[in-house]
Amino acid sequence: MKFPRTSGGFYAWLFQRLTGILLVILLLIHFAVTHNLPKGGTLTYAVVAPRLATATWKVFDLMFLVCALFHGLNGVWMVIQDYVHSETAQMWIYYGLCTLGLILLILGAITVIPFKA
Amino acid sequence: MLEKPSVIRHYRWHVGTIAWLLHRITGLLLIFYLVLHIWVIHHISQGPAGFNKVMGVVQTPIFLLLEIGLLGCVLYHAFNGLRIIVIEFSKEGVEAHKQIYAAMMAVAIILFLIGGVPMFIHFLHALAG
Known part of the structure; x- marks a missing residue:
């Protein structure tokens, strides 16, 4: 089977940068609010649950999830293409990464969306 | 027959090479962390007992x-990533790439200290019980 030896082209490049910028912003908020940095503190259900039960944080976390999964797995795919040169192997790894992404997306979504404190 | 230039046979350790390699290493560590993070946080669906149990494990001194280290990886990857974007989108960025790297790393180091020092103190308290 012919498997295209490209990084996904322009859109993969563009979305890697757009999600990258978004992740910097989302992560700074995540550290400041969820991890209460720079003060810090122990995270328990009582601390995390009330926030996760609100619609605002559900939207925030889902956006975070989608951006991080795309950025991370697209990044792994870029690394793979530098070291794995067999088209067949690339194809299997590509579908493997897509499957992993889908599983993690579902796992994250079923954690966040139906959550009630 | 053409002879391969030496630049193809060997990496040359310029600022950009080191920046690239560290970006790659921190990136791979971060995706590994992300997978674990999604799995750990999923335990919140089990309610307070299940969540507090797993959170207790991931808040032991070693973690x-x-x-x-995770904060360091995130900050390096984030600010080197911003450097990449600046360089790609501006001619001036290419010319001043070393200074931009230095500036980005300075911001990353300051944020690392702001976040990391309290985290280290928290670690010492946890270690002392």
Whole structure:
């Protein structure tokens, strides 16, 4: 089977940068609010649950999830293409990464969306 | 027959090469962390008992120490990533790439200290019980 030896082209490049910028912003908020940095503190259900039960944080976390999964797995795919040169192997790894992404997306979504404190 | 230039046979350790390699290494560590993070946080669906149990495990001293490394990886990857974007989108950026790297790393180091020092103190408290 012919498997295209490209990084996904322009859109993969563009979305890697757009999600990258978004992740910097989302992560700074995540550290400041969820991890209460720079003060810090122990995270328990009582601390995390009330926030996760609100619609605002559900939207925030889902956006975070989608951006991080795309950025991370697209990044792994870029690394793979530098070291794995067999088209067949690339194809299997590509579908493997897509499957992993889908599983993690579902796992994250079923954690966040139906959550009630 | 053409002879391969030496630049193809060997990496040359310029600022850009080191920046690239560290970006790659921190990136791979971060995706590994992300998978674990999604799995750990999923335990919140089990309610307070299940969540507090798993959170207790990931807040033991060894994990608190590793988390400081995680903050370092995140900050390096984030600010080197911004450097890449600046360089790609501006001619001036290419010319001043070393200064931009230095500036980005300065911001990353300051944020690392702001976040990392309290995390280290928290680690020491956890270690003392």
